[in-house]
Amino acid sequence: xxxxxxxxxxxxxxxxxxxAAAPLPAGRHRVVDGVRRVxxxxxxxAAFGVTFGVLAQKAGIGSFAALVFSAATFAGSAQFAAxxxxxxxxxxxxxxxxxxxxxxxxxxxxxxxxxxxxGPWWQRLLRAQVVVDESWAVSHIGGGRYDxxxxxxxxxxxxxxxxxGTAAGVAFGSLLGDPAKLGLDAAFPALFLALLAGQLRxxxxxxxxxxxxxxxxxxxxxxxxxxxxxxxxAACLIGLGSxxxxx
Amino acid sequence: xxAAWIVVIVVSLATIAIKGAGPLLAGGRELPRAVAGVVSLLxxxxxxxxxxxxxxxxxxxxxxxxxxxxxxxAAIALALRAPILVVVVVAAAAxxxxxxxxx
Numbered sequence: 001x002x003x004x005x006x007x008x009x010x011x012x013x014x015x016x017x018x019x020a021a022a023p024l025p026a027g028r029h030r031v032v033d034g035v036r037r038v039x040x041x042x043x044x045x046a047a048f049g050v051t052f053g054v055l056a057q058k059a060g061i062g063s064f065a066a067l068v069f070s071a072a073t074f075a076g077s078a079q080f081a082a083x084x085x086x087x088x089x090x091x092x093x094x095x096x097x098x099x100x101x102x103x104x105x106x107x108x109x110x111x112x113x114x115x116x117x118x119g120p121w122w123q124r125l126l127r128a129q130v131v132v133d134e135s136w137a138v139s140h141i142g143g144g145r146y147d148x149x150x151x152x153x154x155x156x157x158x159x160x161x162x163x164x165g166t167a168a169g170v171a172f173g174s175l176l177g178d179p180a181k182l183g184l185d186a187a188f189p190a191l192f193l194a195l196l197a198g199q200l201r202x203x204x205x206x207x208x209x210x211x212x213x214x215x216x217x218x219x220x221x222x223x224x225x226x227x228x229x230x231x232x233x234a235a236c237l238i239g240l241g242s243x244x245x246x247x
Numbered sequence: 248x249x250a251a252w253i254v255v256i257v258v259s260l261a262t263i264a265i266k267g268a269g270p271l272l273a274g275g276r277e278l279p280r281a282v283a284g285v286v287s288l289l290x291x292x293x294x295x296x297x298x299x300x301x302x303x304x305x306x307x308x309x310x311x312x313x314x315x316x317x318x319x320x321a322a323i324a325l326a327l328r329a330p331i332l333v334v335v336v337v338a339a340a341a342x343x344x345x346x347x348x349x350x
Protein backbone atom coordinates (compact mmCIF):
# COMPACT_ATOMS: atom_id res chain seq x y z
CA UNK A 1 0.00 0.00 0.00
CA UNK A 2 2.63 2.47 1.06
CA UNK A 3 4.55 1.43 -2.01
CA UNK A 4 1.85 2.66 -4.31
CA UNK A 5 1.67 5.80 -2.25
CA UNK A 6 5.41 6.24 -2.60
CA UNK A 7 5.09 5.99 -6.36
CA UNK A 8 2.13 8.34 -6.47
CA UNK A 9 3.92 10.78 -4.19
CA UNK A 10 6.82 10.73 -6.56
CA UNK A 11 5.38 13.46 -8.74
CA UNK A 12 8.29 13.82 -11.12
CA UNK A 13 8.62 17.55 -10.99
CA UNK A 14 8.02 18.42 -7.46
CA UNK A 15 8.87 22.10 -7.24
CA UNK A 16 10.23 22.40 -3.73
CA UNK A 17 12.47 19.39 -3.84
CA UNK A 18 13.49 19.09 -7.45
CA UNK A 19 14.33 22.75 -7.70
CA ALA A 20 16.34 22.48 -4.54
CA ALA A 21 18.10 19.44 -5.97
CA ALA A 22 18.72 20.99 -9.38
CA PRO A 23 21.98 19.42 -10.46
CA LEU A 24 24.64 22.10 -10.39
CA PRO A 25 28.10 20.84 -11.30
CA ALA A 26 29.98 19.43 -8.31
CA GLY A 27 32.00 22.05 -6.49
CA ARG A 28 29.60 24.90 -7.21
CA HIS A 29 27.64 24.40 -4.04
CA ARG A 30 28.43 26.13 -0.78
CA VAL A 31 28.08 24.89 2.77
CA VAL A 32 25.32 27.45 3.32
CA ASP A 33 23.35 25.87 0.43
CA GLY A 34 23.35 22.64 2.41
CA VAL A 35 22.07 24.52 5.47
CA ARG A 36 19.33 26.11 3.37
CA ARG A 37 18.23 22.87 1.73
CA VAL A 38 17.89 21.07 5.01
CA UNK A 39 16.42 23.88 7.13
CA UNK A 40 12.78 22.73 6.84
CA UNK A 41 13.86 19.18 7.68
CA UNK A 42 15.84 20.43 10.66
CA UNK A 43 12.61 21.61 12.28
CA UNK A 44 11.17 18.11 12.01
CA UNK A 45 14.42 16.50 13.18
CA ALA A 46 14.48 18.79 16.23
CA ALA A 47 10.94 17.62 17.04
CA PHE A 48 12.09 13.99 16.75
CA GLY A 49 14.99 14.90 19.04
CA VAL A 50 12.52 16.14 21.65
CA THR A 51 10.61 12.87 21.29
CA PHE A 52 13.78 10.89 21.76
CA GLY A 53 14.65 12.83 24.90
CA VAL A 54 11.22 11.99 26.32
CA LEU A 55 11.34 8.29 25.38
CA ALA A 56 14.91 7.89 26.63
CA GLN A 57 13.90 9.02 30.09
CA LYS A 58 10.96 6.61 30.10
CA ALA A 59 13.39 3.85 29.07
CA GLY A 60 15.65 4.55 32.02
CA ILE A 61 18.38 6.24 30.02
CA GLY A 62 19.52 9.15 32.18
CA SER A 63 19.54 12.74 30.96
CA PHE A 64 23.29 12.89 30.45
CA ALA A 65 23.42 9.45 28.81
CA ALA A 66 20.62 10.46 26.41
CA LEU A 67 22.56 13.58 25.40
CA VAL A 68 25.78 11.61 24.90
CA PHE A 69 23.80 9.07 22.86
CA SER A 70 22.46 11.76 20.49
CA ALA A 71 25.80 13.57 20.24
CA ALA A 72 27.88 10.45 19.57
CA THR A 73 25.50 8.20 17.62
CA PHE A 74 23.45 10.81 15.71
CA ALA A 75 21.12 8.26 14.14
CA GLY A 76 17.50 8.67 15.20
CA SER A 77 15.98 5.36 14.23
CA ALA A 78 18.72 3.34 15.94
CA GLN A 79 18.45 5.41 19.11
CA PHE A 80 14.66 5.00 19.19
CA ALA A 81 15.08 1.26 18.67
CA ALA A 82 17.57 0.91 21.52
CA UNK A 83 15.39 2.98 23.85
CA UNK A 84 12.26 1.00 23.00
CA UNK A 85 13.99 -2.35 23.59
CA UNK A 86 15.26 -1.16 26.98
CA UNK A 87 11.90 0.28 27.93
CA UNK A 88 10.17 -3.01 27.04
CA UNK A 89 12.53 -4.75 29.47
CA UNK A 90 14.78 -6.22 26.77
CA UNK A 91 18.39 -7.16 27.43
CA UNK A 92 21.40 -4.91 26.85
CA UNK A 93 22.53 -7.18 24.00
CA UNK A 94 19.12 -7.01 22.30
CA UNK A 95 19.09 -3.21 22.49
CA UNK A 96 22.60 -2.99 21.01
CA UNK A 97 21.78 -5.48 18.25
CA UNK A 98 18.58 -3.67 17.23
CA UNK A 99 20.40 -0.34 16.99
CA UNK A 100 23.38 -1.72 15.09
CA UNK A 101 21.16 -3.55 12.60
CA UNK A 102 19.22 -0.37 11.95
CA UNK A 103 22.46 1.48 11.34
CA UNK A 104 23.87 -1.17 9.02
CA UNK A 105 22.48 0.82 6.08
CA UNK A 106 25.17 3.42 6.76
CA UNK A 107 27.74 1.00 5.36
CA UNK A 108 26.50 1.27 1.74
CA UNK A 109 25.48 4.89 2.36
CA UNK A 110 29.00 5.66 3.63
CA UNK A 111 30.50 4.05 0.54
CA UNK A 112 28.30 6.20 -1.70
CA UNK A 113 29.61 9.45 -0.18
CA UNK A 114 33.23 8.26 0.04
CA UNK A 115 34.31 9.86 -3.26
CA UNK A 116 33.11 13.25 -1.97
CA UNK A 117 35.15 13.04 1.24
CA UNK A 118 38.89 13.49 0.95
CA GLY A 119 41.64 14.74 3.24
CA PRO A 120 43.48 13.01 6.10
CA TRP A 121 41.88 9.91 7.62
CA TRP A 122 40.68 11.62 10.80
CA GLN A 123 38.93 14.30 8.75
CA ARG A 124 37.15 11.70 6.63
CA LEU A 125 36.13 9.81 9.76
CA LEU A 126 34.82 12.99 11.38
CA ARG A 127 32.96 14.24 8.32
CA ALA A 128 31.39 10.83 7.77
CA GLN A 129 29.62 11.24 11.11
CA VAL A 130 27.29 13.99 9.83
CA VAL A 131 25.83 11.53 7.33
CA VAL A 132 22.23 10.71 8.20
CA ASP A 133 19.36 9.79 5.86
CA GLU A 134 18.28 13.40 5.38
CA SER A 135 21.70 15.04 4.88
CA TRP A 136 22.62 12.20 2.54
CA ALA A 137 19.47 12.62 0.44
CA VAL A 138 19.76 16.41 0.02
CA SER A 139 23.44 16.26 -0.94
CA HIS A 140 22.80 13.84 -3.81
CA ILE A 141 23.55 15.91 -6.91
CA GLY A 142 22.54 13.18 -9.33
CA GLY A 143 24.13 10.19 -10.97
CA GLY A 144 25.24 8.72 -7.66
CA ARG A 145 27.46 11.70 -6.86
CA TYR A 146 27.36 13.59 -3.58
CA ASP A 147 28.52 17.12 -2.85
CA UNK A 148 30.82 17.49 0.14
CA UNK A 149 29.81 21.06 1.03
CA UNK A 150 26.09 20.30 0.80
CA UNK A 151 26.63 17.24 2.96
CA UNK A 152 28.61 19.13 5.61
CA UNK A 153 26.21 22.10 5.72
CA UNK A 154 23.14 19.89 5.87
CA UNK A 155 24.71 17.38 8.26
CA UNK A 156 25.97 19.98 10.73
CA UNK A 157 22.57 21.70 10.75
CA UNK A 158 20.74 18.44 11.43
CA UNK A 159 23.29 17.50 14.09
CA UNK A 160 22.63 20.72 16.01
CA UNK A 161 18.86 20.26 15.62
CA UNK A 162 19.03 16.66 16.85
CA UNK A 163 21.19 17.34 19.89
CA UNK A 164 19.32 20.53 20.83
CA GLY A 165 16.00 18.69 20.42
CA THR A 166 17.21 15.88 22.66
CA ALA A 167 18.28 18.40 25.30
CA ALA A 168 14.86 20.06 25.19
CA GLY A 169 13.12 16.67 25.43
CA VAL A 170 15.22 15.67 28.40
CA ALA A 171 14.60 19.00 30.15
CA PHE A 172 10.94 19.65 29.39
CA GLY A 173 9.69 16.26 28.21
CA SER A 174 7.35 15.75 31.12
CA LEU A 175 5.23 18.66 29.85
CA LEU A 176 4.61 17.05 26.46
CA GLY A 177 2.77 13.80 27.02
CA ASP A 178 2.61 10.91 24.56
CA PRO A 179 4.41 11.67 21.26
CA ALA A 180 2.23 9.12 19.42
CA LYS A 181 -0.82 11.23 20.28
CA LEU A 182 0.81 14.11 18.43
CA GLY A 183 1.27 11.87 15.38
CA LEU A 184 5.04 12.23 15.40
CA ASP A 185 5.47 8.59 14.41
CA ALA A 186 3.65 9.36 11.15
CA ALA A 187 5.86 12.39 10.53
CA PHE A 188 8.91 10.16 10.09
CA PRO A 189 7.75 8.18 7.03
CA ALA A 190 6.22 11.38 5.59
CA LEU A 191 9.61 13.05 5.80
CA PHE A 192 11.21 10.16 3.92
CA LEU A 193 8.41 10.29 1.34
CA ALA A 194 9.15 13.94 0.67
CA LEU A 195 12.85 13.15 0.34
CA LEU A 196 12.08 10.28 -2.02
CA ALA A 197 9.97 12.55 -4.24
CA GLY A 198 13.07 14.64 -4.83
CA GLN A 199 15.06 11.56 -5.85
CA LEU A 200 12.70 10.21 -8.52
CA ARG A 201 14.42 11.88 -11.41
CA UNK A 202 14.09 9.10 -13.99
CA UNK A 203 12.41 5.77 -14.57
CA UNK A 204 15.28 3.74 -13.13
CA UNK A 205 15.00 5.64 -9.86
CA UNK A 206 11.23 4.91 -9.73
CA UNK A 207 11.86 1.21 -10.37
CA UNK A 208 14.58 1.12 -7.70
CA UNK A 209 12.21 2.77 -5.20
CA UNK A 210 9.36 0.35 -5.96
CA UNK A 211 11.68 -2.62 -5.74
CA UNK A 212 13.34 -1.39 -2.54
CA UNK A 213 9.95 -0.79 -0.92
CA UNK A 214 8.71 -4.23 -2.01
CA UNK A 215 11.79 -6.00 -0.66
CA UNK A 216 11.42 -4.26 2.70
CA UNK A 217 7.69 -5.03 2.89
CA UNK A 218 8.13 -8.71 2.12
CA UNK A 219 10.93 -9.13 4.66
CA UNK A 220 9.32 -7.33 7.63
CA UNK A 221 7.65 -10.45 9.08
CA UNK A 222 10.71 -12.67 8.69
CA UNK A 223 13.80 -10.79 9.87
CA UNK A 224 14.66 -8.42 12.73
CA UNK A 225 13.97 -4.68 12.22
CA UNK A 226 16.74 -2.97 10.26
CA UNK A 227 17.52 -5.92 8.00
CA UNK A 228 14.66 -5.16 5.55
CA UNK A 229 16.23 -1.72 4.93
CA UNK A 230 19.69 -3.15 4.35
CA UNK A 231 18.26 -5.83 2.04
CA UNK A 232 16.31 -3.20 0.12
CA UNK A 233 19.56 -1.48 -0.80
CA ALA A 234 20.13 -4.46 -3.13
CA ALA A 235 17.44 -2.94 -5.36
CA CYS A 236 20.06 -0.50 -6.63
CA LEU A 237 21.72 -3.42 -8.42
CA ILE A 238 19.27 -2.87 -11.27
CA GLY A 239 21.64 -0.01 -12.13
CA LEU A 240 24.38 -2.52 -13.04
CA GLY A 241 25.62 -2.01 -16.53
CA SER A 242 23.88 1.33 -16.96
CA UNK A 243 27.11 3.31 -16.45
CA UNK A 244 25.64 5.80 -14.01
CA UNK A 245 24.36 8.26 -16.57
CA UNK A 246 24.01 11.74 -15.12
CA UNK A 247 20.63 11.98 -13.41
CA UNK B 248 28.04 0.67 34.79
CA UNK B 249 24.32 0.69 34.07
CA ALA B 250 22.81 -1.19 31.14
CA ALA B 251 21.80 2.11 29.57
CA TRP B 252 25.37 3.41 29.56
CA ILE B 253 26.69 0.19 28.04
CA VAL B 254 24.11 0.51 25.23
CA VAL B 255 24.99 4.18 24.67
CA ILE B 256 28.74 3.56 24.49
CA VAL B 257 28.68 0.36 22.40
CA VAL B 258 26.08 1.65 19.92
CA SER B 259 27.93 4.97 19.56
CA LEU B 260 31.29 3.31 18.85
CA ALA B 261 29.69 0.86 16.41
CA THR B 262 27.86 3.65 14.58
CA ILE B 263 30.98 5.79 14.29
CA ALA B 264 32.77 2.78 12.77
CA ILE B 265 29.89 1.92 10.40
CA LYS B 266 29.49 5.49 9.16
CA GLY B 267 33.23 5.98 8.84
CA ALA B 268 34.12 2.70 7.11
CA GLY B 269 33.35 3.79 3.53
CA PRO B 270 35.03 7.22 3.67
CA LEU B 271 38.02 5.78 5.59
CA LEU B 272 38.65 2.97 3.11
CA ALA B 273 37.60 4.60 -0.16
CA GLY B 274 37.59 8.34 0.66
CA GLY B 275 38.34 10.80 -2.15
CA ARG B 276 38.49 8.16 -4.87
CA GLU B 277 36.16 8.19 -7.85
CA LEU B 278 33.94 5.13 -7.89
CA PRO B 279 34.33 2.85 -10.91
CA ARG B 280 31.66 3.67 -13.52
CA ALA B 281 29.78 0.42 -13.08
CA VAL B 282 29.55 1.09 -9.34
CA ALA B 283 28.41 4.69 -9.87
CA GLY B 284 25.38 3.44 -11.83
CA VAL B 285 24.42 1.29 -8.88
CA VAL B 286 25.10 3.95 -6.24
CA SER B 287 22.85 6.48 -7.99
CA LEU B 288 19.90 4.20 -7.24
CA LEU B 289 20.81 3.59 -3.61
CA UNK B 290 19.00 6.70 -2.34
CA UNK B 291 15.57 5.90 -3.87
CA UNK B 292 15.82 2.23 -2.84
CA UNK B 293 16.76 2.95 0.78
CA UNK B 294 14.33 5.86 1.19
CA UNK B 295 11.44 3.70 -0.09
CA UNK B 296 12.41 0.99 2.39
CA UNK B 297 12.49 3.58 5.20
CA UNK B 298 8.99 4.73 4.25
CA UNK B 299 7.62 1.19 4.23
CA UNK B 300 9.22 0.16 7.52
CA UNK B 301 8.38 3.39 9.34
CA UNK B 302 4.79 3.45 8.11
CA UNK B 303 3.83 -0.22 8.26
CA UNK B 304 6.18 -2.19 10.51
CA UNK B 305 5.55 -2.75 14.18
CA UNK B 306 8.35 -5.06 15.22
CA UNK B 307 7.96 -7.99 12.84
CA UNK B 308 4.32 -7.31 12.10
CA UNK B 309 2.79 -5.35 9.27
CA UNK B 310 0.19 -3.00 10.69
CA UNK B 311 -2.00 -0.57 8.82
CA UNK B 312 -2.86 2.13 11.33
CA UNK B 313 -2.87 5.89 11.77
CA UNK B 314 0.72 6.07 10.55
CA UNK B 315 -0.23 4.71 7.11
CA UNK B 316 -3.12 7.15 6.96
CA UNK B 317 -0.73 9.97 7.86
CA UNK B 318 1.59 8.97 5.01
CA UNK B 319 -1.36 8.83 2.61
CA UNK B 320 -2.25 12.38 3.65
CA ALA B 321 1.38 13.36 3.14
CA ALA B 322 1.32 11.90 -0.38
CA ILE B 323 -1.70 14.05 -1.21
CA ALA B 324 0.04 17.14 0.19
CA LEU B 325 3.11 16.32 -1.92
CA ALA B 326 1.00 15.90 -5.04
CA LEU B 327 -0.47 19.36 -4.31
CA ARG B 328 3.12 20.65 -4.19
CA ALA B 329 3.09 21.61 -0.54
CA PRO B 330 6.46 22.54 1.01
CA ILE B 331 8.19 19.76 2.89
CA LEU B 332 7.44 21.07 6.38
CA VAL B 333 3.73 21.27 5.53
CA VAL B 334 3.87 17.69 4.22
CA VAL B 335 5.32 16.49 7.52
CA VAL B 336 2.84 18.46 9.63
CA VAL B 337 -0.09 17.18 7.55
CA ALA B 338 1.03 13.60 8.18
CA ALA B 339 1.35 14.14 11.93
CA ALA B 340 -1.96 15.99 12.14
CA ALA B 341 -3.83 13.32 10.17
CA UNK B 342 -2.46 10.56 12.39
CA UNK B 343 -3.18 12.51 15.56
CA UNK B 344 -6.72 13.26 14.39
CA UNK B 345 -7.45 9.62 13.60
CA UNK B 346 -6.17 8.55 17.01
CA UNK B 347 -8.17 11.27 18.74
CA UNK B 348 -11.43 10.05 17.20
CA UNK B 349 -10.40 6.50 18.01
CA UNK B 350 -10.19 5.21 14.44
